[in-house]
Amino acid sequence: MVKVAPRFSEFAEAVKTISGLDVNLCFQCAKCASGCPVSYAMDYTPTQLIHAIQLGLTDLVMNSKTMWLCASCQTCSTRCPQDVDLAGVMDAVRIIAQRKKIKAKIPEVPIFYRSSLRNIALFGRMYELGLIATLKLLTRSFTKDMGLGLRMLRKGKLNIFPSFKGALAARRIFSQVKAREKR
Ligand code: SF4
Ligand code: SF4
Numbered sequence: 306m307v308k309v310a311p312r313f314s315e316f317a318e319a320v321k322t323i324s325g326l327d328v329n330l331c332f333q334c335a336k337c338a339s340g341c342p343v344s345y346a347m348d349y350t351p352t353q354l355i356h357a358i359q360l361g362l363t364d365l366v367m368n369s370k371t372m373w374l375c376a377s378c379q380t381c382s383t384r385c386p387q388d389v390d391l392a393g394v395m396d397a398v399r400i401i402a403q404r405k406k407i408k409a410k411i412p413e414v415p416i417f418y419r420s421s422l423r424n425i426a427l428f429g430r431m432y433e434l435g436l437i438a439t440l441k442l443l444t445r446s447f448t449k450d451m452g453l454g455l456r457m458l459r460k461g462k463l464n465i466f467p468s469f470k471g472a473l474a475a476r477r478i479f480s481q482v483k484a485r486e487k488r
Contacts, residue, residue, distance in 0.1 A: 314361025324397040330387040331355045337381030337391050347371040348410075351381050351391055358394070372398045373411040416443050426479045429471030433463050 313321070317328050331352075338350035348370045349357065357365050366372070372395050381391040402409065409415045420439045424432055437454060441447050457463050 314359060316361045316363045316366070317358050319401055320358055320394055320397045323400055324390075324393045326390055326393050326397065328355050328358045328389065328394060331359065331385075331389050332387060334386060336384045336386065337389075340380045340384045342378060342380065343374050343376055347374050351375070351395075354398075355389070355391060355394060358398070366398055367402050367405065367407045368410060370410045371395075372402065373409055373414040413440075413444055416440065422479075426475055427472070428467045429469055429473070429475040432467035434465065435467060437463075 313329060321327055333352060333356060335350070335352045337355075338344050338352040341347075341351050344350045347354075349365070351371065354366060354369065354371045357369075375392070375395040377392050377395065379390075379392045382389070382393070385391060399415075403415065417440065420436055420443065421431065424436045424439070428435070441449075454463070458465075
């Protein structure tokens with residue numbers, strides 16, 4: 306009996322289940338990569354990453370820097386002639402990596418995401434000084450950007466104390482999202 310190869314890789318199916326996006330629509334024109342403002346720093350361009358997902362190269366994608374460097378700017382999504390929302394695909398692969406507990410190639414990025422969300426859930430809006438303190442503790446980079454931080458403090462760009470305005474509304478939104486995720 307002739308074995309017919311599946312049209313979609315399992316990985317592409319997993320991305321579709323999470324995001325509703327079909328990476329197999331991509332025909333590798335590379336318009337996404339040529340417009341991406343951070344592709345110069347990525348180990349695989351956005352075009353290469355989507356091809357790897359099509360081929361089911363899970364390890365390559367999960368251990369790449371690309372998804373963590375993606376700034377979610379949506380340039381690729383707006384340029385794609387096939388309407389592939391590549392920014393959404395990047396979200397999906399980050400979610401898969403976190404669920405599989407794969408160590409991020411750039412660990413500071415998921416630490417930043419989680420800390421930012423906790424900060425907003427607690428204060429109702431971003432409390433920058435609190436976020437900076439959390440990041441310093443978690444990444445142990447105590448002196449990095451210290452001069453910049455002090456300059457921002459001096460110019461009044463960073464609030465010393467948090468504002469709790471909107472904290473209750475933010476908590477309601479976070480618990481609604483959690484409830485939806487459990488469904
Ligand atoms: S722009 Fe769209 S079709 Fe072209 S390579 Fe990127 S994802 Fe694929
Ligand atoms: S959303 Fe990400 S992959 Fe797309 S252009 Fe922006 S940084 Fe690049």
